[in-house]
Amino acid sequence: xxxxxxxxxxxxxxxxxxxxxxxxxxxxxxxxxxxxxxxxxxxxxxxxxxxxxxxxxxxxxxxxxxxxxxxxxxxxxxxxxxxxxxxxxxxxxxxxxxxxxxxxxxxxxxxxxxxxxxxxxxxxxxxxxxxxxxxxxxxxxxxxxxxxxxxxxxxxxxxxxxxxxxxxxxxxxxxxxxxxxxxxxxxxxxxxxxxxxxxxxxxxxxxxxxxxxxxxxxxxx
Numbered sequence: 001x002x003x004x005x006x007x008x009x010x011x012x013x014x015x016x017x018x019x020x021x022x023x024x025x026x027x028x029x030x031x032x033x034x035x036x037x038x039x040x041x042x043x044x045x046x047x048x049x050x051x052x053x054x055x056x057x058x059x060x061x062x063x064x065x066x067x068x069x070x071x072x073x074x075x076x077x078x079x080x081x082x083x084x085x086x087x088x089x090x091x092x093x094x095x096x097x098x099x100x101x102x103x104x105x106x107x108x109x110x111x112x113x114x115x116x117x118x119x120x121x122x123x124x125x126x127x128x129x130x131x132x133x134x135x136x137x138x139x140x141x142x143x144x145x146x147x148x149x150x151x152x153x154x155x156x157x158x159x160x161x162x163x164x165x166x167x168x169x170x171x172x173x174x175x176x177x178x179x180x181x182x183x184x185x186x187x188x189x190x191x192x193x194x195x196x197x198x199x200x201x202x203x204x205x206x207x208x209x210x211x212x213x214x215x216x217x218x219x220x221x
Contacts, residue, residue: 002066004150005140005193006045012056013065024054032059035068042072046145073141073150077106079116081158082135082202083126085178090199091160092187093123093167094175099191101198103153104171116156124176125166132157136201138194155198 001014012018017029030037041055059065080103083091092099104119106112117129135155143149165176179187188196 001062002069002139003197004069005138006042007049007141008193009045009048009053010055010193011041011045012054013062013069014056014058015060015062017058018056021054023052025051027054027056029056029058032057032061032065032068035065035071038065038069039072042141042148043145070150073148074143076149076151077112077115078103078151078153079106079112079114079119079156080104080153081116081120081129081131081156082198083120083124083129083158083160085159085163086161087178089178089180090184090202091120091124091165092177092179093173094177095171095173097190099187099195101155101195103155112154113156116154117158120158123168123171123173125164125168126160126162128160128162130159132159136198138197140192140194153194155201157202 001012001018004011004013010021010024012027018027021027030041032038038057041057045053045055057065080101082101085091091102093102094100102120102123104115104123106115107118110118113131117131120126121129133156135157138153138155139150140153141148141150165178167173167176184199188199
């Protein structure tokens with residue numbers, strides 16, 4: 001299944017209908033035919049930014065549906081990180097008026113893991129950074145109907161013991177802050193929907209390990 005955020009709305013592309021999702025009052029299900037219904041939903045979403053719309057396009061051939069969807073966009077590939085420290089705090093950046101996680105576009109011939117590490121280091125001023133594991137991929141669109149972009153961001157769980165943080169101000173970042181898990185609920189009111197998904201996945205992954213196992217995984221020595 002693929003989940004794409006379009007102008008604050010959500011489109012699922014799946015073999016089976018998605019029936020329930022927190023935050024969606026109603027999920028409209030459409031059968032896949034030739035891909036034209038995808039363009040209709042894209043255009044509907046691009047012109048709708050009031051009450052969130054949730055649609056699900058279903059069919060038996062998921063790879064074909066995804067190829068048909070992507071043909072309406074230029075694909076942009078990015079990597080980012082959800083970083084914890086030895087106090088189990090999570091690293092956030094404040095960019096363009098919203099709380100976010102550090103991320104950025106892949107450079108020529110760069111492996112996506114290296115992109116994620118480089119972007120976190122550059123945007124937060126971190127020197128020592130350990131990549132633990134892949135968390136999830138998120139998709140969102142931007143641009144105009146004449147130049148649509150689909151951004152795929154690959155997110156990784158990371159760890160650092162660095163305490164000195166420097167925001168990359170030329171990228172619109174005004175703050176870099178460590179946040180306790182107990183303080184994140186307030187922050188969620190001013191972030192992006194795809195960031196909420198990353199946080200949810202990280203919480204699920206973290207709960208799969210004991211404190212000792214997690215410490216052993218995130219120990220530089």
